[in-house]
Amino acid sequence: MEKNQKVGTSQSMIVIVGLGNVGKEYEGSRHNAGFALVEELQKNWGTSDWKEEKSLKAFISKGEFNSKKVILAKPTTFMNLSGEAVVQVANYYKIEPENLWICYDDLDLPLGKIRLRKDGSAGTHNGMKSIQELYPSKTFPRLRIGIESRGEEFGVPEQMNTSDFVLRKFTTKEKPFIDIGIQNGAKAITLALKDGMDSAMNKYN
Numbered sequence: 001m002e003k004n005q006k007v008g009t010s011q012s013m014i015v016i017v018g019l020g021n022v023g024k025e026y027e028g029s030r031h032n033a034g035f036a037l038v039e040e041l042q043k044n045w046g047t048s049d050w051k052e053e054k055s056l057k058a059f060i061s062k063g064e065f066n067s068k069k070v071i072l073a074k075p076t077t078f079m080n081l082s083g084e085a086v087v088q089v090a091n092y093y094k095i096e097p098e099n100l101w102i103c104y105d106d107l108d109l110p111l112g113k114i115r116l117r118k119d120g121s122a123g124t125h126n127g128m129k130s131i132q133e134l135y136p137s138k139t140f141p142r143l144r145i146g147i148e149s150r151g152e153e154f155g156v157p158e159q160m161n162t163s164d165f166v167l168r169k170f171t172t173k174e175k176p177f178i179d180i181g182i183q184n185g186a187k188a189i190t191l192a193l194k195d196g197m198d199s200a201m202n203k204y205n
Contacts, residue, residue: 017034019035037185073089145182
């Protein structure tokens with residue numbers, strides 16, 4: 001792959017990026033909910049095996065869905081530099097903002113809840129801050145997956161430091177809730193690509 005080569009067209013392709021941190025130590029962590037979601041899509045849609053594309057700073061899986069080419073991506077930059085990978089992937093595939101989807105964890109949503117939006121702010125999420133600093137448009141679809149579980153219900157200390165909390169793995173008690181969230185997130189994106197964003201937002205938000 002040539003570093004500056006571009007392929008595809010903006011109208012024939014969808015890129016869906018899941019945010020997270022690479023490495024065994026981060027697998028299954030709350031901050032990797034975005035990775036989990038694109039992995040669910042890869043399984044559901046039967047796209048190709050993940051392949052690291054170093055020039056794009058991401059693992060890539062390719063396929064087709066609803067008569068469109070689909071690129072699934074997991075950045076290798078670590079969360080705080082996610083924008084570097086998103087810009088590389090978006091430029092390479094010549095994707096327009098409306099065809100670039102970002103999936104990520106959100107502390108402002110209860111565990112397992114999802115929110116699909118056509119655009120929005122980065123909030124406090126460092127990965128999204130990086131994207132909005134580097135990507136020229138602020139208007140692109142995003143799906144947030146709730147990971148907040150601190151409190152009595154799940155037995156996680158309410159005062160746990162946020163940095164420690166997001167990097168810890170989901171507990172046995174939390175796992176069924178996040179699994180449902182990931183499954184619903186994949187269903188929401190699937191419906192949005194078939195019937196439009198409004199239909200998906202009405203059903204899943």
